[in-house]
Amino acid sequence: MEIHLSVLDGVKDRYETPYFDNLKRYAQRPIGTFHALPIARGKSIFKSNWIRDMGEFYGANLFLAESSATTGGLDSLLEPTGNIKVAQDKAARALGGDRSFFVTNGTSTSNKIVHQALLRPGDIVLIDRDCHKSHHYGLVLAGAQPLYIDAFPLTQYSMYGSLAIKPIKKALLQLKAEGKLDRAKLVVLTNCTFDGHVANVKRTMLECLAIKPDLIFLGDEAWFGFARFSPFLRRRTAMGAAAAIRELVRDPEYRRRYEAFKASVGKMDPSDPKLLDMELMPDPDQVRVRVYETDSVHKSMSALRQGSIVVVADQDFHTVEASFKEAFFTHTSTSPNLQLIASLDVARRQMELEGYELVGRAIQLAIEIRRQINGHPLISKYFRVATPAEMIPAEYRKSGFTDWGAPGWTMTDTLAALDNDEFYLDPTRITLLCGAAGYDGTQFKGVLASEHDIQINKTSRNSVLVQININNTRSDLAHLIKALADMARAIDTRLADGGEAEQAAFRARVKSLVEDVPDLPDFQRFHDAFRDNPKSATQEGHMREAYYMAYDAASCEYVKLDSKAVDERLAKGPELVSAKFVIPYPPGFPIMVPGQVVTKEIITFMRKLDVKEIHGYDARKGLELLKPDALTKHKGK
Numbered sequence: 001m002e003i004h005l006s007v008l009d010g011v012k013d014r015y016e017t018p019y020f021d022n023l024k025r026y027a028q029r030p031i032g033t034f035h036a037l038p039i040a041r042g043k044s045i046f047k048s049n050w051i052r053d054m055g056e057f058y059g060a061n062l063f064l065a066e067s068s069a070t071t072g073g074l075d076s077l078l079e080p081t082g083n084i085k086v087a088q089d090k091a092a093r094a095l096g097g098d099r100s101f102f103v104t105n106g107t108s109t110s111n112k113i114v115h116q117a118l119l120r121p122g123d124i125v126l127i128d129r130d131c132h133k134s135h136h137y138g139l140v141l142a143g144a145q146p147l148y149i150d151a152f153p154l155t156q157y158s159m160y161g162s163l164a165i166k167p168i169k170k171a172l173l174q175l176k177a178e179g180k181l182d183r184a185k186l187v188v189l190t191n192c193t194f195d196g197h198v199a200n201v202k203r204t205m206l207e208c209l210a211i212k213p214d215l216i217f218l219g220d221e222a223w224f225g226f227a228r229f230s231p232f233l234r235r236r237t238a239m240g241a242a243a244a245i246r247e248l249v250r251d252p253e254y255r256r257r258y259e260a261f262k263a264s265v266g267k268m269d270p271s272d273p274k275l276l277d278m279e280l281m282p283d284p285d286q287v288r289v290r291v292y293e294t295d296s297v298h299k300s301m302s303a304l305r306q307g308s309i310v311v312v313a314d315q316d317f318h319t320v321e322a323s324f325k326e327a328f329f330t331h332t333s334t335s336p337n338l339q340l341i342a343s344l345d346v347a348r349r350q351m352e353l354e355g356y357e358l359v360g361r362a363i364q365l366a367i368e369i370r371r372q373i374n375g376h377p378l379i380s381k382y383f384r385v386a387t388p389a390e391m392i393p394a395e396y397r398k399s400g401f402t403d404w405g406a407p408g409w410t411m412t413d414t415l416a417a418l419d420n421d422e423f424y425l426d427p428t429r430i431t432l433l434c435g436a437a438g439y440d441g442t443q444f445k446g447v448l449a450s451e452h453d454i455q456i457n458k459t460s461r462n463s464v465l466v467q468i469n470i471n472n473t474r475s476d477l478a479h480l481i482k483a484l485a486d487m488a489r490a491i492d493t494r495l496a497d498g499g500e501a502e503q504a505a506f507r508a509r510v511k512s513l514v515e516d517v518p519d520l521p522d523f524q525r526f527h528d529a530f531r532d533n534p535k536s537a538t539q540e541g542h543m544r545e546a547y548y549m550a551y552d553a554a555s556c557e558y559v560k561l562d563s564k565a566v567d568e569r570l571a572k573g574p575e576l577v578s579a580k581f582v583i584p585y586p587p588g589f590p591i592m593v594p595g596q597v598v599t600k601e602i603i604t605f606m607r608k609l610d611v612k613e614i615h616g617y618d619a620r621k622g623l624e625l626l627k628p629d630a631l632t633k634h635k636g637k
């Protein structure tokens with residue numbers, strides 16, 4: 001009986017959604033509203049002859065549950081003391097943090113809040129250049145200096161992988177060698193990436209903490225919130241790693257291993273190259289676990305669009321609590337959407353009660369789609385899903401893991417790969433290669449939408465990304481398989497009917513998409529005008545200064561991307577220096593940031609780029625650059 005009642009008690013606790021429950025009660029009460037928000041209670045809508053259909057479409061509850069008041073038990077997102085606070089505490093428990101904060105403007109805003117809360121002007125942040133644009137804008141706002149580290153490239157698919165541990169360590173050791181380590185405050189890890197690269201967060205953190213024991217980590221888990229509810233993937237979340245590290249450094253066995261490590265390494269000499277190849281261990285007496293995770297709850301759980309959360313496991317949170325609050329105030333609307341807050345509360349309830357089952361099913365479905373496409377005799381002639389072995393270079397898969405269900409591979413082996421490999425692939429993020437069918441990613445996305453009613457988001461030169469989440473079913477799988485089979489059959493017929501000329505044109509198109517892929521450009525460097533010491537081995541720069549320089553039109557010039565002038569300046573100077581963030585969307589990471597020297601590789605890449613929407617670039621005007629004389633003047637300041 002006691003066990004039975006305990007289970008019921010546990011279910012009840014998880015079932016309770018304090019904010020949503022209260023909002024439902026609120027909607028049923030008679031309320032006289034004498035404040036803003038005419039749609040609250042819906043009278044002006046349902047009594048209207050002209051917009052009543054809106055009320056009928058959305059239903060009365062949407063309006064009955066609207067208010068701009070924070071009294072009467074509704075609580076305030078900006079100063080939560082009641083049911084929002086309880087809902088946030090429950091979400092923190094569900095996601096494995098000490099505390100959490102609901103955010104109603106997407107993870108774009110969550111990221112900016114974290115940057116602004118933790119950073120001061122001049123602080124250095126280690127970050128991959130191809131991370132989401134919200135980080136770059138966050139750094140401009142905070143005035144911190146990005147030290148861009150390039151993720152490993154997957155040139156054949158025109159995409160980046162993720163940040164490996166070695167280049168992060170190298171940057172930290174260089175900072176240490178130059179006496180700048182105290183300015184390194186934060187490491188940003190995109191986990192998982194758009195294309196599904198999942199970092200070994202625990203090992204990354206441990207090795208970084210061995211160099212700087214109070215480093216803070218921001219895990220951008222916009223896509224990965226659901227992973228908490230998979231017993232396999234949980235260990236690779238920022239919160240999973242934070243919990244594991246807290247436990248590890250208290251373990252006497254770890255202390256013994258650390259003492260042996262310390263005895264073998266001695267005083268860490270940052271110029272010693274062997275440190276890059278060995279696994280570094282942090283001092284258990286020095287280490288501080290300071291981890292922030294941002295999740296787009298709307299991307300992988302049942303929250304309304306823009307519902308996001310910041311989850312915190314920071315032993316020293318008390319030292320930043322005030323600045324966190326300021327940053328939260330800076331970015332949060334004074335009119336946050338009540339339905340969004342309620343949906344965050346409800347998404348948490350769902351994941352606590354059925355997340356295990358839903359996520360397990362999504363993973364199973366994703367693995368099945370992968371198998372069906374790659375094993376289908378007709379489809380696989382033209383379309384293929386990139387396997388983990390193709391998405392992750394072998395040096396980061398020491399276990400030898402190649403694919404789910406590979407012959408002779410057991411669950412124990414998979415768990416070892418999950419525990420130890422530097423990168424793992426999120427099975428639910430499926431890179432579907434379409435180059436061999438003669439489609440570039442954007443074209444293929446268009447055909448899927450217009451002819452097969454299938455929506456996808458991200459594309460690359462020769463692939464599209466198929467994402468599976470807790471909302472997908474076997475009928476979605478059947479829909480996709482049918483569309484691919486129809487397309488493959490149509491190509492077969494076209495090639496057979498078109499004869500040699502058609503086949504030659506097709507081969508040439510496929511070659512251009514699959515083989516003639518542009519190299520992915522590295523970040524390289526900020527212009528000297530934005531560097532404290534141009535001779536420094538570390539590449540951090542004053543991006544904010546470059547950003548504001550571009551506000552003055554007299555400091556900027558435009559050069560057409562295809563013009564001779566670009567080639568001449570690349571060959572003979574003066575250097576081309578970007579005035580803007582240039583961000584192809586999707587996937588939404590910048591290929592240029594303000595103050596960055598534009599290299600030949602970047603120009604070649606841009607000339608070959610196949611997406612239509614490039615933020616910060618207007619093809620009619622050309623590239624917006626900072627003028628050489630303005631740079632000279634700025635440098636002399």
Ligand SMILES: Cc1ncc(COP(=O)(O)O)c(C=O)c1O
Nearest residue numbers: 106107108109132190220222296
């Ligand atoms: C890695 C990453 N972080 C953050 C975001 C922004 O999230 P949101 O759309 O919730 O603002 C995205 C969006 O695509 C993303 O890919």
